[in-house]
Amino acid sequence: MLHAMRRTVVALATLPLMLLAGSSGHGTETGSQVSYFTLANGLEVVVIPDRRTPVVTHMIWYRVGSADETPGKSGLAHFLEHLLFKGTKKNPQGLFSRTVATIGGAENAFTSSDYTAYFQRTTRDRLKLMMEFESDRMTGLVLTDDVVRPELKVVLEERNSRVENNPAARLAEQMEAALFLNHPYGRPVIGWRHEIEQLTREDAIAFYRRFYTPNNAILVVAGDVTAQEVRQLAEETYGQVPRVAEVKPRVRPQEPEQEAPRTITLSDPRVTQQSISRYYLVPSYTTGQKGMAETLDLMAHILGRGANSRLYQKLVVEAGIAVGAGASYYGTALDHTRITVYGAPRPGTSLAQIEEAIDATIAELIEKGVRQEELERARNRIIADFVYAQDNQSSLARWYGASLITGMSMEQIRTWQDRVRAVTADDIHNAARQWLDKRRSVTGYLIRQSGSRDDRS
């Protein structure tokens, strides 16, 4: 089926860290030639030249995600992403995807809390064709109950396979809901089942009319093209799409002071590997004061990225109590985000032992901070990740798109490396003291349920 060609990604917490970075003043050729301009109808355009092969990556990003949904209509942003493949008056259902397949291209689409994006990768001579298709469905979508209702089943089945049959995903979903006491990031991107079931064609159309308009989108083109070529093609295609809506500032309900640590326990017979994870509510690249997100990025690296990290060394290598342990920071978000810390016990080790070891590792970080050589290593690693990411055309396109769509400026993206270089060991120590505060956290226990229902009382 055509649907299978399109692997919809529900990017629950946005991008992996390597895509958070920005081009730098010290940057490589690709980074330093990036262009940015705006068409008369408000569409923003980013062009990232990459002349190594005659290929282009074409992405359109919309400023709408699950956190922009009306309460009670969760899943609507993601459902609409599916429906964008249902055709327009000009290009009936299937033609766009069939064309991409015929010319040997690839396509994709994904929805997160903060954005929805559509992607094609083709040879350079097909760029205008992609733009014609994509600009046509920006406002030209035709939806009938005949296509909407079956797609709702597809989404419910997607929820089944991604969440409901996956105890770790179910726990993560309930942990997000418990981490965010007030902010809509607590809502799953794919939606709550009982609310997905109630979504209608009218809901989808109203949401589409509200958010799919050139003045609410960013076009990112990476590849074997010049800014001038892209500008001309964009004006001939996207430039012909009128604004269909004015878009309000994205103001979401913010979190109150969090002052009581939470836990959440999911027991299921299908759990094969038990684990503990903890989410701390922390600033993002968009909400943090200057340099804070870069500091948290480095702190998360030192604490838990890879086999040299503190958590891995202490729990897996030295104590030998865990089969895995780590930490990560998801910085690309319009509002506050989270640091995740986790550990998975070896057989014979309890979750309580793992938690104790994690707590001790974090307590040491808060008490003593980090050593200069740890900071250097993390800095080299994070900058190397960024350079490697630049080497991949679609990573580059995705990183610009995600950064801009969540509120970073081109200037902030360009100077990211400088800010990373400016972070000191003291900054990390202060950030640990300020943000690794259990009162702003949720700890989740994923437990293999054996025998009778031990999670009841």
Place this chain on the structure above:
Amino acid sequence: MLHAMRRTVVALATLPLMLLAGSSGHGTETGSQVSYFTLANGLEVVVIPDRRTPVVTHMIWYRVGSADETPGKSGLAHFLEHLLFKGTKKNPQGLFSRTVATIGGAENAFTSSDYTAYFQRTTRDRLKLMMEFESDRMTGLVLTDDVVRPELKVVLEERNSRVENNPAARLAEQMEAALFLNHPYGRPVIGWRHEIEQLTREDAIAFYRRFYTPNNAILVVAGDVTAQEVRQLAEETYGQVPRVAEVKPRVRPQEPEQEAPRTITLSDPRVTQQSISRYYLVPSYTTGQKGMAETLDLMAHILGRGANSRLYQKLVVEAGIAVGAGASYYGTALDHTRITVYGAPRPGTSLAQIEEAIDATIAELIEKGVRQEELERARNRIIADFVYAQDNQSSLARWYGASLITGMSMEQIRTWQDRVRAVTADDIHNAARQWLDKRRSVTGYLIRQSGSRDDRS
């Protein structure tokens, strides 16, 4: 100050159990004479004759509470309740309250998740005067920044004294937020501080215009009056108020399946009595199938109401480990509500011991159900409470108002006692098995913090 006369009640979870009841076919004189009718402009009217003294209770109930607020504007329903005392063109600020005081009456107002209500109690000859004042401010409110801004400070101070200086209230607030993963009942009625601070005169006016209209209200008059007298007075006063808005059905985001027990720990040096409490998400009188809320009412009684209850007997009397223990059910709610279970340790007993004893008590209820004599005792008690409540004019008025405004019909109120009599021991056993499920619960620990910050890591 005039404000001090008006003890604003933030009824966090609506009414105590004794007010949940309804008049019965077997009822007393008061109950059996209750009248109900609707004016041409949509205002519903309930008249409860009580001729014992020449006094009347006059209440107006609006179908608007904190669960009807726009996300990000928490506290608006309660703030507007405060602002309703700021005067109209006809009756400048202070005149209404001063008049009530001068004639020796009493007044009050309160806001819950589901409703906002205003109350006066005066001699019978002043009923029309009260109706004139109250119907005038239904649509005639005049708000200027001069009165709105200082009142915002009053509300913030109210939040300070009720919540922020009270560790138990702060824990309860965070537990509510953790119990409701999706439903706006997770939002505090008084509002989150950072959102209260941002409320404006424009917010208040828009909310007022949307919800304060005769077709969104219920007038309840109890006392030394006949239905005919009330109808005539109501037509002369409230009847003259035009509908200013059409009101949409009250559809709020509902809860997803809850499948992971949560905990929440609040440590504070100001805690004088440590305690553990647990909220279970359960149906209300409005959402439960026929007889379910009555069953849960009886179950909560048997489990934890008073000194004969199981929890009190086991924890306080037999084991001697607790200074208090109990359970309660808050059934008067438009959507799902909660059963609360709690225990407070004697000095020298740990919260873990108390939790174990509570868990054992609940496990026994789930396993073995209840004895017939326990059911009889609980039934007699609950019906006696109801009869006593009928003896109090304002309790009666409040019980009709709260029941009707949360979606019960007059018929359901009238037949409540019959449904209570029909509940069997098997019904309670089944309800315990179905609803006392830890996966649908939050457990809160209130801990006295000693020395350094032991709730950090």
